[in-house]
Amino acid sequence: GNSVTQMEGPVTLSEEAFLTINCTYTATGYPSLFWYVQYPGEGLQLLLKATKADDKGSNKGFEATYRKETTSFHLEKGSVQVSDSAVYFCALVGPGANNLFFGTGTRLTVIP
Amino acid sequence: EAGVTQFPSHSVIEKGQTVTLRCDPISGHDNLYWYRRVMGKEIKFLLHFVKESKQDESGMPNNRFLAERTGGTYSTLKVQPAELEDSGVYFCASSHSKTQYFGPGTRLLVL
Numbered sequence: 701g702n703s704v705t706q707m708e709g710p711v712t713l714s715e716e717a718f719l720t721i722n723c724t725y726t727a728t729g730y731p732s733l734f735w736y737v738q739y740p741g742e743g744l745q746l747l748l749k750a751t752k753a754d755d756k757g758s759n760k761g762f763e764a765t766y767r768k769e770t771t772s773f774h775l776e777k778g779s780v781q782v783s784d785s786a787v788y789f790c791a792l793v794g795p796g797a798n799n800l801f802f803g804t805g806t807r808l809t810v811i812p
Numbered sequence: 813e814a815g816v817t818q819f820p821s822h823s824v825i826e827k828g829q830t831v832t833l834r835c836d837p838i839s840g841h842d843n844l845y846w847y848r849r850v851m852g853k854e855i856k857f858l859l860h861f862v863k864e865s866k867q868d869e870s871g872m873p874n875n876r877f878l879a880e881r882t883g884g885t886y887s888t889l890k891v892q893p894a895e896l897e898d899s900g901v902y903f904c905a906s907s908h909s910k911t912q913y914f915g916p917g918t919r920l921l922v923l
Contacts, residue, residue: 704854732910743816743916744855744903751910789855793910799845799857799868800905800912 702727706790706803713780713810721775721806723764723790731792733757733766733773734800738787747775747788780810814838816915818904824921830892833918837886837906843867844887845912846879850900861887894922 707722725731735747735757748757753768762777773790790803817836825831837844846858858877859869863884872879876895881887891898899922905912 734911736914743818744905744914746911746913749911791855798843798860798910799871800847800855801857802847802855804852804854 702731702792702794702797702801704790704792704801704803707806708804709787709806709808711806711808713808715782715810715812716779717810719775719777719780719784719808721788721790721808723773723775723803725771725773725790725792727771727792727794729795730768731794733764734791734793735762735764735773735775736789736791736802738789738805740786744789780808782810782812784808785810816904816906816913818902818915818918820918821916822919822921824923825894826923827896828893830890831894831920833889833891833902833904833920835887835889835904835906835915837904838913841906841908841913842884843907843912844881845905845907846887846889847903847905848900849903849917850897855903858889891920894920896922898922 732751734749736744737747748759750757750766756765791800819834844861849855857871860867861881878890901917903917905914
């Protein structure tokens with residue numbers, strides 16, 4: 701079946717530090733992969749996505765590359781800001797399917 | 813363009829009571845989804861509408877949950893009677909393709 705395993709949090713970083721949040725998945729075939737972000741007091745927002753192997757999704761300085769060989773979609777940012785403090789969710793949609801499978805979420809706190 | 817909206821934002825009820833959550837999708841989106849996050853666990857799929865029809869309701873936990881989407885516009889999710897384990901955040905999402913856009917969620921607390 702489909703599942704997503706996400707790095708356990710919480711993660712606390714200083715401003716301008718490098719961020720990696722690991723995400724690996726299990727799926728049949730080639731799923732579409734997503735990172736969603738939930739800022740304090742807000743709903744889930746799509747951060748970036750990739751729909752096929754070797755695609756790189758990017759947005760707001762965040763990047764993630766769809767790695768079929770390692771079944772991974774790790775989220776990275778070179779220099780985090782306080783405003784990046786949020787909960788990050790890795791998710792997938794299986795081929796031919798519609799519903800999202802989510803990881804457990806990783807809470808990131810960036811301190812000045 | 814207005815995003816997905818959900819009402820209420822919070823609801824506190826007692827065990828055994830009934831609660832109805834509402835979701836208004838983005839205009840023109842035929843696909844509407846309900847998800848739930850219980851106590852810091854992963855967000856789990858509940859069901860999927862295409863217009864007014866239930867495409868997939870495999871994630872509905874039991875028959876205390878009833879979802880409707882009359883006319884293919886807004887949707888309601890009713891929990892009757894509510895149990896303690898129903899507490900969590902209920903998210904609605906809509907889409908016209910693979911990318912789903914989420915509402916802010918309804919935080920439900922059953923006491």
